[in-house]
Amino acid sequence: MSRTPGRVHHALALHEVVLLLESDTQRGLSDAEAADRREHFGANVLPSAARGGVLRRWLRQFQNPLVYVLVAAGLVTLLLAEYVDSIVIFGVVIVNAVIGFLQESKAEAALDALRSMVRTETRVVRDGRPRRVPSEDVVPGDLVLVEAGDKIPADLRLAHADEVRVDESTLTGESQPVRKDEVVLPDETPVADRRNVLYSGTLVTGGSAAGLAMATGAETELGRIHRLVGRAQVLDTPLTTKLARFSRLLTVVILVLAGVTFAVGLLRGESAGEMFTAAVALAVGAIPEGLPAAVTITLAIGVGRMARRQAVIRRLPAVETLGSTTVICTDKTGTLTENQMTVRALWTVAGRHEVTGSGYQTAGEIRGPDGAVARTGDDGALRWSLLAGVACNDARLAERDDRCVVLGDPTEGAMLVVAAKVGLRAAAVADELPRVASIPFTSERQFMATLHDTRDGGRVVLVKGAVERLVEWSVAALDEDGRTVPLDGDEVLAAAGTLAGEGLRVLATALARVDGDAGLAERELPGNLVFTGLHAMLDPPRAAVADAIAASQRAGIAVKMITGDHQTTASAIASRLGLLDAEPGPGTVLSGRDLARLSPADRPAAVDRAAVFARVSPEQKLRLVEALQADGQVVAMTGDGVNDAPALRQADIGVAMGRSGTEVAKEASDIVLTDDDFTTIEAAVEEGRGVFANLTKFIIWTLPTNAGEGLLVLVAIMLGTALPILPSQILWINMTSAVLLGLTLAFEPKEAGIMDRPPRDPAQPLLTGALVVRILLVSALIVAGAWWVFEWELGAGAELAEARTAAVNLVVSVQVFYLFSCRSLRHSAWRLGLFTNRWLIGGVLLQALGQLALTYLPVMNTLFRTAPIGPGTWLRILGVALVAGIVVALDKRFGWFGRRLG
Numbered sequence: 001m002s003r004t005p006g007r008v009h010h011a012l013a014l015h016e017v018v019l020l021l022e023s024d025t026q027r028g029l030s031d032a033e034a035a036d037r038r039e040h041f042g043a044n045v046l047p048s049a050a051r052g053g054v055l056r057r058w059l060r061q062f063q064n065p066l067v068y069v070l071v072a073a074g075l076v077t078l079l080l081a082e083y084v085d086s087i088v089i090f091g092v093v094i095v096n097a098v099i100g101f102l103q104e105s106k107a108e109a110a111l112d113a114l115r116s117m118v119r120t121e122t123r124v125v126r127d128g129r130p131r132r133v134p135s136e137d138v139v140p141g142d143l144v145l146v147e148a149g150d151k152i153p154a155d156l157r158l159a160h161a162d163e164v165r166v167d168e169s170t171l172t173g174e175s176q177p178v179r180k181d182e183v184v185l186p187d188e189t190p191v192a193d194r195r196n197v198l199y200s201g202t203l204v205t206g207g208s209a210a211g212l213a214m215a216t217g218a219e220t221e222l223g224r225i226h227r228l229v230g231r232a233q234v235l236d237t238p239l240t241t242k243l244a245r246f247s248r249l250l251t252v253v254i255l256v257l258a259g260v261t262f263a264v265g266l267l268r269g270e271s272a273g274e275m276f277t278a279a280v281a282l283a284v285g286a287i288p289e290g291l292p293a294a295v296t297i298t299l300a301i302g303v304g305r306m307a308r309r310q311a312v313i314r315r316l317p318a319v320e321t322l323g324s325t326t327v328i329c330t331d332k333t334g335t336l337t338e339n340q341m342t343v344r345a346l347w348t349v350a351g352r353h354e355v356t357g358s359g360y361q362t363a364g365e366i367r368g369p370d371g372a373v374a375r376t377g378d379d380g381a382l383r384w385s386l387l388a389g390v391a392c393n394d395a396r397l398a399e400r401d402d403r404c405v406v407l408g409d410p411t412e413g414a415m416l417v418v419a420a421k422v423g424l425r426a427a428a429v430a431d432e433l434p435r436v437a438s439i440p441f442t443s444e445r446q447f448m449a450t451l452h453d454t455r456d457g458g459r460v461v462l463v464k465g466a467v468e469r470l471v472e473w474s475v476a477a478l479d480e481d482g483r484t485v486p487l488d489g490d491e492v493l494a495a496a497g498t499l500a501g502e503g504l505r506v507l508a509t510a511l512a513r514v515d516g517d518a519g520l521a522e523r524e525l526p527g528n529l530v531f532t533g534l535h536a537m538l539d540p541p542r543a544a545v546a547d548a549i550a551a552s553q554r555a556g557i558a559v560k561m562i563t564g565d566h567q568t569t570a571s572a573i574a575s576r577l578g579l580l581d582a583e584p585g586p587g588t589v590l591s592g593r594d595l596a597r598l599s600p601a602d603r604p605a606a607v608d609r610a611a612v613f614a615r616v617s618p619e620q621k622l623r624l625v626e627a628l629q630a631d632g633q634v635v636a637m638t639g640d641g642v643n644d645a646p647a648l649r650q651a652d653i654g655v656a657m658g659r660s661g662t663e664v665a666k667e668a669s670d671i672v673l674t675d676d677d678f679t680t681i682e683a684a685v686e687e688g689r690g691v692f693a694n695l696t697k698f699i700i701w702t703l704p705t706n707a708g709e710g711l712l713v714l715v716a717i718m719l720g721t722a723l724p725i726l727p728s729q730i731l732w733i734n735m736t737s738a739v740l741l742g743l744t745l746a747f748e749p750k751e752a753g754i755m756d757r758p759p760r761d762p763a764q765p766l767l768t769g770a771l772v773v774r775i776l777l778v779s780a781l782i783v784a785g786a787w788w789v790f791e792w793e794l795g796a797g798a799e800l801a802e803a804r805t806a807a808v809n810l811v812v813s814v815q816v817f818y819l820f821s822c823r824s825l826r827h828s829a830w831r832l833g834l835f836t837n838r839w840l841i842g843g844v845l846l847q848a849l850g851q852l853a854l855t856y857l858p859v860m861n862t863l864f865r866t867a868p869i870g871p872g873t874w875l876r877i878l879g880v881a882l883v884a885g886i887v888v889a890l891d892k893r894f895g896w897f898g899r900r901l902g
Contacts (some may be wrong), residue, residue, distance in 0.1 A: 009157045009214040010194045011187040017157050021141040025159040025373050026325050028125030028143030037139035044138045044154055044216040046223055062097060068251065122146070122153040125210075129451035135678040136711060141252055146198065147208040155220045156198040156211025158182045163209035165409065165441045166198060169333060171221060171643050172564040172617075177205045178407055179442075190592060191221060191617055192564055201642060206408060225618050225642055229388065242765060254286045254867065257710065261717050263422065269722055286710035294698050294738060298746035302691035310675040311684040318670035320695065321653045322636065322688025326759045327628050328681060329621075329647070330638045332563035332573055334657055335678050337539040341410040342502060343418035347495045347534040350480040351487075355418055358540050360397070360404040362420040374422065380482025385533030386422065388413030388462040388509035390429045392438075411505070414537045415464075433460070437520040451520040461512040461520060469747040470508040474531040487531050496534055501527070502534035503572020505796055538572070546577045548682035553578075555686065556758035563612045563620055564643065567591050570614040579611045592616045595624075596642065604631050617748045621647040636761070638673075638681065640665050655681060682755075690750035692760070693825075697745045701822040702738065704775045705815055708782030709733065712807075715783060722800060724790040728864050732854065733811055740847040741819050744840040748823055777891060778818060781884040786810045789876060793869075803865035807850055808866065810877045816844055817885030821892060828889065 009017050014025070023029055029037070062071075074090045122135050125143040135153035136142065144156055152166070158180055165177040169437055172192040180195050189652055191199075198204075198211050200220040258279040258649050265275030304320035306312075313319055333339050340359035345352055346366065357364020366374040366382070374382060377770040395408030397416050406413025416426055433452035436459065441448035447465025454460055460784050463470060477487040496506045510529040561579055571589050574580045580588060589612040598606055607627045616624070621637075625647045628635045637644070637651035645668040648654030656669035666672050673680045709730050716723050725733075786807040793803035819840065823832055837839065854860045856868050 002673050008187065010185045010189060010197050012157075013184055014157070014159060014182060017212060017214065019111055021214065023141040023143065023212055025072055025143065025212070026125075027128040029141050030127050034126060034137075034142065037141060038137060041139055041340055042217060047674065048220050052551040058097070064859050068247075076233070091209075109658075115211075122150070123828040138213055139214055140216055142213040144213055145210050146204050146276045147209070148204050148206050150204045150206065152198045152200055152202050154200050154213040155215040156209075157214045158196045158198065158209055158211045160210040162208045163208040163442065164198075166206045167203045167205050168192070168199060169223075169564075169641055171641065172200055173226070180209065184826075190615065191889060192592075192615055214708055218333060219900040222642060223856065225646060245765065250288075254282075254710075257286065257714060258282050260712055263505045265717055267719070270720075275717075276727045278713060278723060282710045282713040282717075284443055286706050288702050288734070288738075291702060291738075294702070294743055294746070295695060298691060298695050300378075301746050302687055305690075306671075306684050309683045309687065310673060310677070311681045311687075312672045314670055316671065319462060319691045321634065321670070322685050323352060323690070323692035324760055325653060325688070326634045327633045328552060328636045328638070328685075329562050329628070329651070330624065330678060330681070331640060331644060332561050332565060332570060333539060334676055335542075335638050336561065336577060337541055339539060339676075340406075341414040341505075342540045343414050343535050343537045344533050344540065345499060345536040346382065346385065346418070347492075347499070348379070348385060348480065348532065348535065349485065349491075350379065350381060350476050350558070352495070353423070355852045357417075357421060358408055358543070360413060362404065364421045366418070366422055369630045379480045381478040381480055381532050383424075384478055384511055385509045385535070386415075386419040386424050386483075387429060387433065388464055388511060388532060390419045390424055390426055390537055391435065391452055392448055392462040392464045392509075393426070410762055411537065412788055413508070415507075415535055418535070419434065421636045434711070439520060439522055445522070447525075447810040449520060449522070449525060451514075451518075453516075457516050459514045459516055459518055461514060461529075463510045463525065464507055464535075465692050467493065467506055467508040467534065470510045470529060470531060474510055474524040474529040475527055476668050484530055492531065492534070498693050499534065499536040502536075503569070503576065504538050507537075509533055509535065522708055523853050537826060540846055541573060541577055542677055542679070545678045549577055549579065551755055552685065553683050555685070555755045558611075560611055560613065562616055562624060562637075562647075564616060565614060566627075567612075567614040570612050571892055588612065588793050589614065592620050595620050600879075605629055607631075618643040618646055622650055636681070636685075638678070639669075640676070640887060644668075655684075686750065686755050689754050689757075693751065693754065694746050694748050697748065697822045697825065698742050699823070700771060700774060701745065701815075701819060703771075704778030704818070705737070705782065705811070706734070707775055708779040708786075709811065711779055712786055715787065723804075724786055725811070726865060727802060729808050729866070731894050732864055733815075736850050737812060737815050737847060740843040740850065741815055744837065744843040745819070745822060747839040748837050751824060751826070763793070774891075778814075779889060780885075782811055782814050782889060785884055788883060789873075792876065793873065798869075798873075799867055801861075802869055802873075805855055805866040805869055806873050806877060809855065809869070809874075810880060812847065813877050813881035814884045816847065817881050818888055819844070821885065821888050826890075829895070 004711050009020075012020070042336040071090075087606065121132050122138060123130055123132050124138060125131075125145065130145060137415060138154045142154070143159065144153065145154055146156075146164075158164075159182070161180050161182055164180045166180055167177050178195070180198060180701075182196055185194060187834060197214075198209065200215075200222045208751055215221075215223075218227070261282050262275045266272065267280060297865075299317065299319045303313040306319065310609040322399075330336060338359045342358055342360075343355050345354055351369030353369065354367045355364060356367070368374045368379070380659045393412045393415060395410075395412035395416060397413065397420070398405055404417075406416070412651055419429075420427075433454065435450050435452055439445070439447075439449040439450040445465070446469045448464055449461055449463045452460050452462060471487070471489045471492050474487050475487075476484045477492075479485045492508075496508070509532045511532055512525065512528045512530065552559050559579060561570060561574050567589060571580065574589075588610055590606065590610045592613075592615045594601070595613070595616070603623075604627050607624055608631060613624060621639075621644065625635050625637055629650075629652070634653075634657055635651045636653040638655040638657070639645070640646050640657035642665070644665050648656060648665060648668040653671065654669035655671045655673060656665040658672045658674040659676045660667070660805055671684065673684075710723065711725055789810045790803045790807040793806045795799070798806075823837065823840070855863060861867055
């Protein structure tokens with residue numbers, strides 16, 4: 001057979017498709033031919049991606065400059081026989097590697113989820129007989145039979161369709177089931193509009209069909225998305241990128257300073273052994289050993305906070321990335337909206353009725369034109385309009401997981417729900433008006449009609465459908481008293497136009513009373529109907545979504561809707577949510593076809609200007625994300641369907657829906673929202689900003705200490721004096737203070753107004769000019785204070801061990817005072833309240849106990865070569881530390897030495 005690419009079959013007549021596929025629309029393939037094609041084309045499954053082995057994935061976790069620095073620190077401490085410190089440092093390296101290894105393994109599961117989507121059973125016709133086979137045995141040319149509830153196993157060109165409707169939302173983003181037929185379409189017809197094709201992985205919601213398999217496995221649309229997911233680049237987060245740059249810079253600086261220290265010492269005539277020890281002390285002092293652990297723990301705390309706000313983090317760095325987000329690209333259906341079609345208004349000749357409640361829950365009421373709660377017994381037209389919506393209906397309501405769900409067409413489900421709000425339940429209506437016959441809806445008919453027996457021995461025809469069709473066929477209308485009155489068609493059309501202008505989908509209802517033995521014939525409906533009313537519905541926006549979008553915009557985050565829905569539907573929802581101005585400007589709403597016509601040079605500006613992208617294909621979603629990233633944006637992408645998976649994986653932060661999302665979308669994402677609500681994204685961004693703020697506070701706190709210790713050693717070498725602090729003592733300071741002091745900053749509550757600030761500039765380096773100035777200032781205070789205390793103690797006749805002990809305690813005391821200053825980069829520590837972070841108070845007390853143990857316990861004196869010191873020494877230490885704290889506080893307030901950090 002000729003394997004013509006599946007994407008052209010929609011443009012061919014059925015007999016041409018049959019010839020190309022060498023098949024038969026009645027008998028299908030023979031068993032022998034099917035076996036040959038199975039051998040030739042392979043199984044109907046998505047291919048496995050080639051992946052590195054477990055060892056390679058494990059070794060990848062160590063390919064980071066910061067890890068190299070830590071490994072070097074571990075080796076140095078091992079050479080110095082500081083075995084405990086060496087074990088701690090290597091432990092940090094191993095823990096970080098394990099976390100990265102596990103997270104990378106989870107991310108790779110996205111492709112596995114895609115492959116599992118097509119593994120089911122299906123019915124095919126072989127040798128003229130229907131039979132059930134595993135979906136992986138379907139081959140090109142197979143005649144496949146599907147009906148309501150079936151998952152489609154391959155891309156099928158329709159050979160026969162009987163009122164078939166397909167839910168393609170996971171593939172195209174179209175929120176409504178799509179009606180399919182055998183019509184031949186133009187070659188350029190986009191995937192979402194190909195009515196004559198059934199796509200692999202989508203679900204039949206109504207009717208039945210037979211189709212010829214034109215593509216299987218990797219050749220299907222699902223297979224194309226699989227390839228896009230595989231090619232999508234998993235980007236480093238802003239934090240990991242900046243830490244990598246910082247680590248490379250730090251590595252170079254440490255090696256240069258250590259080399260200079262060693263060389264200067266040799267030139268001064270010092271022994272190589274002593275200079276090696278000094279160089280090691282400088283390197284150990286400059287290495288922020290606690291930084292990786294602090295990053296991991298701070299992110300983990302953010303994970304817990306986000307989980308309490310319904311956002312489950314799958315990849316730790318995603319916590320920080322959310323705080324960097326500059327653009328949120330969000331799906332419409334199920335994220336901004338309920339994904340539950342809801343009747344919002346009813347109209348009869350008596351006027352407009354408003355409907356309360358949302359989604360498929362039957363709680364709510366109908367209020368008449370006068371605002372009073374409507375009762376169907378008091379309004380004949382309203383009652384018969386609702387009866388038509390229930391009886392002329394093939395959907396059902398069911399309870400699942402304590403929720404009401406619709407089995408069937410969502411539009412028909414909405415009509416069942418609105419009737420149930422006034423007590424008209426489907427089962428009771430079926431008893432009152434048993435169905436005798438029906439005329440199903442088709443796109444050509446534009447209506448559905450059913451014939452019912454009535455209790456008075458007569459019969460009634462109930463009709464629902466397009467407003468224009470039913471108005472044209474109606475000769476009268478029903479009023480609120482149930483009487484037949486003249487129909488004003490222009491008034492009905494005007495009311496329908498007003499409702500449609502609000503973004504509502506409008507259906508009309510009508511009835512015709514007939515004799516008790518009458519049948520149902522389509523030709524007898526025109527000119528015999530009595531108009532009863534209008535149902536106006538939409539998939540409503542979620543509660544509080546508009547406020548969340550407004551909050552995001554105030555925070556400087558652009559929100560863009562990307563959906564597979566039609567442009568009109570998308571624009572109506574976007575306007576309700578505040579994404580579009582009252583008068584959208586040119587280019588603010590773009591369709592997939594608009595995007596396809598844009599040149600690569602024009603695309604970035606158009607994407608930046610637009611707020612709504614409608615009828616967009618999966619590949620276009622991916623290109624949109626790439627275009628925004630190329631413009632320097634940090635992009636968060638939300639989605640729930642298979643069609644969203646490539647863009648979710650490509651985005652800086654992929655956000656999947658936990659309830660309605662496919663497993664493919666969840667596995668491709670970094671974050672899963674357990675409530676499927678956009679407002680949770682806004683809350684997660686707020687938490688992400690808080691996490692990054694706390695990480696920044698830790699970095700601003702720890703780097704001056706490390707730099708000060710390194711400079712203290714460097715000054716001693718340059719002056720040719722004894723080291724004020726030994727390498728083992730430096731390690732004590734770094735490891736204990738990082739855990740007991742620095743990590744307490746991870747528990748700082750979010751500062752007020754954090755969502756009123758613009759996003760951080762993604763190009764801003766980790767070491768800003770203001771941060772460098774702060775590091776130099778605090779480092780200078782530590783060096784000056786420790787050197788003064790060290791020299792004072794020696795000058796007063798203290799032993800070298802006592803002077804070093806005083807210097808160690810001075811460094812830690814400055815750290816404590818500086819810690820309180822770092823609680824906020826904008827405000828004073830007193831403004832925050834002393835006990836708003838109880839972890840910090842506890843950490844300071846534990847650090848104080850540790851310093852007393854280091855100073856006075858004999859075993860610690862032996863291990864770290866310290867010695868007890870007197871009360872006068874403590875007073876000098878605390879006095880110097882207090883002065884250093886005051887200087888930093890004044891600089892934060894007035895910015896004397898540089899720009900303010902906040």
